[in-house]
Amino acid sequence: MTTERLYDYYRENPVISTDTRNISPGCIFFALKGDLFNANEFAAQAIEKGAAYAVVDEEKYATNNQCLLVEDVLSTLQDLARHHRKQLNIPVIGLTGSNGKTTSKELVNAVLAERYKTFATFGNLNNHIGVPLSILSITGEVQIAVIEMGANHQKEIELLCTIAQPTHGIITNVGMAHLDGFGGFDGVKKGKAELYAYLKETHGYTFINRDNPYLLEMSTAAGLNKLIYYGTENGNTIKGELKSSDPFIEVDWTNHDVSSSVKTNLTGSYNFENILAAICIGDFFDMNPEEINTGLANYQPKNNRSQLTKTEKNTVICDFYNANPSSMTAALKNIAVLSADKKTAILGDMFELGPESHGQHELIAKQANESGLDEIIFIGKDFYSFKDNFKGTFFESPAEAAAYLQENPVQDHLVLLKGSRGMKLESLLQYL
The missing domain is CATH 3.40.1190.10 (Mur-like, catalytic domain)
Structure with a gap:
């Protein structure tokens, strides 16, 4: 199956799917592999759901002429995109x-x-x-x-x-x-x-x-x-x-x-x-x-990036799509200059920092303590390691923080809610 031949199929069926939960009639399903899954196993299911073709890279799953066998599904997807881009x-x-x-x-x-x-x-x-x-x-x-x-x-x-x-x-x-x-x-x-x-x-x-x-x-x-x-x-x-x-x-x-x-x-x-x-x-x-x-x-911001949300109790800066030391510093500087009678920061751990993680979490905890906030809540194991070094309330998990917020509700505050995506801080919004 050459890229040029596959492109002919794509022009007739110009919708690509990589998930059998999102199969549209006449699409082409690309059976990608991951560490924990092999979508070749779902090729037949994709066709049953209406896919015109399924691109697979294991011969045993190429069971009929709707299954297009290639050497590697991911590289084929990338090559097809390169070919389309050139047009x-x-x-x-x-x-x-x-x-x-x-x-x-x-x-x-x-x-x-x-x-x-x-x-x-x-x-x-x-x-x-x-x-x-x-x-x-x-x-x-x-x-x-x-x-x-x-x-x-x-x-x-x-x-x-x-x-x-x-x-x-x-x-x-x-x-x-x-x-x-x-x-x-x-x-x-x-x-x-x-x-x-x-x-x-x-x-x-x-x-x-x-x-x-x-x-x-x-x-x-x-x-x-x-x-x-x-x-x-x-x-x-x-x-x-x-x-x-x-x-x-x-x-x-x-x-x-x-x-x-x-x-x-x-x-x-x-x-x-x-x-x-x-x-x-x-x-x-x-x-x-x-x-x-x-x-x-x-333009209206969405997806919890710099999104100002008014709840029944507070005004919340929803910025919990992701976080790193640079964006965390910027967010703390921002809330420090905003006008509000009371301010709270709820900060979650920052991921993918490698050997610099300990020092960067310490730096952010220090910055938060110097930002003139009325209350600071730190969440995650990295921040928790500094519970004896800085002012603030520390929790190892969002579930613990949620229980605390239910018992100690934040009212009439400007709240910054920020952390890495994996912290799932959106679970706390209902308590704010």
Whole structure:
């Protein structure tokens, strides 16, 4: 089964599924393998549910002519996406970074969609499986695509670039994330810079936050020359100023000596640079200030990223989709400057920090204690190890914290709820 032949099947059945729980009539099911599962075993079931074909890589599961036998299902999926990408003569914006990837992707898409037919990565389908699925979801009507690329080790962005083949790119920032997989902060910079290396090789355009010294250093090292700058100083294509972030962000910005202003529904001053990035990309694609501002003003944050939620008892900053030391520091700085009579932070452990985990949790606990909060609740075994070193209430699990909140309800507070995804802090929202 060659890629070209499989592409003929795909053009007739342009919907891909990797989960038998989500089979749509006429789709192509790709039987991926994982550490704990082998989807080859479910190929027949996928066809029974209406899949037109099932792509398998074990001969014993190729039981009829609807089963397409390949050497490796994952690499076949990636090769099919590469082939499809080559048929698409459109700009593709590759987007990565330690923090703010998904919010930036959503903001860029919200802006561009005011003028263009766009496609943007669904949710966080940003890895070696999600990116090919995203590329294969791009239809012929799409004029611009925004593809989010996540990574937790070296060479992953390099691989994703060969699939998405971005013509334009942006690294939102580099921070203390996935330190274990990348091998420390220098490894993070090296891994993210793989996007810059691809854009240098393919003569692509790069959007750079000129206020970020790490990005400037990385772009210089990569030898990039098609650069579009944004930031807070003169000399940038887009110059911005944060007017307010209490609780929602207002930005004044200038391009080509034309000044404009926009009010957003985003909280967190750390999102200012993500907004500027979206403005810069919209401007590059010939959008006028009115279109750009409309896209930004209408964007509603979701998926528990910088999402301000009013409950019956409190105002909660729902930012518990994920966490690392950089984003945790930014969130603590943000709540410190917001106006509220009483403030509480509920902080969960940060994962994938490797040997630096102990020191980074200690640093965040110290920052939280210095943030002027009325109450701090720490959750997780890493934070719990500091229960005798810092003020605050410490629990080893969210279940213990939930019991405490039921007995000691938080009322009329501004609450920051933040931790790594694996902490499942959404379980606490009902008690706030």
